[in-house]
Amino acid sequence: MTQDVKEIFADRRGTGASVRSVAAPPAPAALAAKVRTLAPSMTRSMQRVAEAVAGDPAGCAALTVTGLAELTGTSEATVVRTARLLGYPGYRDLRLALAGLAAQQESGRAPALTTDIAVDDPIADVVAKLAHDERQTLADTAAGLDTVQLGAAVAALAGARRTDVYGIGASGLVAQDLTQKLLRIGLIAHAPGDPHLAVTNAVQLRAGDVAVAITHSGSTGDVIEPLRVAFERGATTIAVTGRPDGPVTQYADHVLTTSTARESELRPAAMSSRTSQLLVVDCLFVGIAQRTYASAAPALSASYEALAHRHRSGSR
């Protein structure tokens, strides 16, 4: 029945100059298979242990020797013997392998990320799906961004006397984000929130100034209008839009295309378009900071310093 077992037990203590590193590299993930292979050569108790281990790696990984022994109605010694038979130096190592296996199984079963978010999805799935989706949006945006246009836009912004950024609703926040960033590196920028103010501002622009319009749909009148005015006044105009064929591009010297993810009721387009727009804005910002490094760097640290005292000390 079990001559192998005997050998394993025998060679353990000192007699032989037995090598001991019998070359059995602890199983990585093929544990279930190993259990099946070795089961016949196991004694009843050991089979119970092996079964438990193969059946619920994650659960067993959480147990101590004693715990597993109790669970399987055996003793610590038997658990250790089983671990040895499976090729590990001891239970501790089996347990580590088990944890690894559990983690693999965990990551393996993807919660069907491609499906849409349902009303009854558990919160964990919502997180996974949203994250997956936004990651996808970022990849798409990066892939679809025209670096020539981007470079041109950066050049224009870096050299602008002043910059206006137009955006409404969700895009308005992106406009503000860009404005904040430009201000931080010492450039002059505004993001009028009120459409009328936007037009009023646009009228003041001229050659050497830059106007940026941010609109996902590419057809938001309140944003197109000030851009048109700026365009006609001779300012350099940039459109950040998900519709490179939309009306807004009519008045844009440079067009930066944002990506569009499929939307649904629980996943409005505004969500992914915002992610996409922000990536574009970040690219603009970094590009500009590079170009104007000499003045941008000190400006950045200056604004950093200025804010320092607004933080409570309590955090190292």
Next chain:
Amino acid sequence: MTQDVKEIFADRRGTGASVRSVAAPPAPAALAAKVRTLAPSMTRSMQRVAEAVAGDPAGCAALTVTGLAELTGTSEATVVRTARLLGYPGYRDLRLALAGLAAQQESGRAPALTTDIAVDDPIADVVAKLAHDERQTLADTAAGLDTVQLGAAVAALAGARRTDVYGIGASGLVAQDLTQKLLRIGLIAHAPGDPHLAVTNAVQLRAGDVAVAITHSGSTGDVIEPLRVAFERGATTIAVTGRPDGPVTQYADHVLTTSTARESELRPAAMSSRTSQLLVVDCLFVGIAQRTYASAAPALSASYEALAHRHRSGSR
């Protein structure tokens, strides 16, 4: 210097009647992210340990406490302390998680190193690096989000009579984003931009209302102050922060942790923290929309309809 750390060790600052379900189910795979998040609140020795652990999970999983202590030139006590700070009951459990992480890394390929953005990087590289970085941030955030806390926050927001959202600077935009979203599904929300207004608003809150504070540093006085007021008025308070040990959490019933990417001059922390914060906000939004689907769905389409005529027709 670091009274927070002490407090964590001592006991979870019991003051507030707040439940604050310590929950924190040990991180499965988000360990590197967690290390980065918690690094600032670590002492030097602990940082060495955390670094070793994050740098070579597989290697460290093979070590005993003593081994890891020697490797990092510290003591067993420090190793255990670090494990605790990372959210595990002790070193044994950290080790198990490490084994799991190693197994995952093994199966899923290498994590593609990111070099920092240089001043003379061509624009195409900037795009690629930024996109990669933000994608990483999203993955980290999703992995590190405590779904229990998230669920609790969603429940609170979904049932709130009214909601205030506080945020300043870059986080202010995120606050506005959340507010816009809540308004869209028929909830009552405000995001006072002025710190004084914020406090004034906060005073009006009471049980059944919700206050959300968004701050990357976790120590922005202008944001903490209104949250404290809201907390003391009996409102349910939520903190979205990158520093779960920062002062802000003192007044938060629920803490949602955003991830922290390593920053540099051309890649300010504000950039990745914003990405992280927005993902959290999106998760909140979708979660709330699910819970209040009956009223959220019509509200969403109503606002969609209302905006339709603001878009010029000529798009297609």
Next chain:
DNA sequence: TCACCGTTGAAAGATATTTTCGTTTCGGTG
């Protein structure tokens, strides 16, 4: 300079794992 507070590691204390060893079980045999 001194007192204080946070940080740190050595060593004691508590758990978990491994080994030892005696008891039990089982199959075969006289």
Next chain:
DNA sequence: CACCGAAACGAAAATATCTTTCAACGGTGA
């Protein structure tokens, strides 16, 4: 059917590992 020996098994001792305690160290502010 009683007896023997080999194998299986588990209780408990021995060891390794992990956790906690506590005193010393070092930096910081009064």
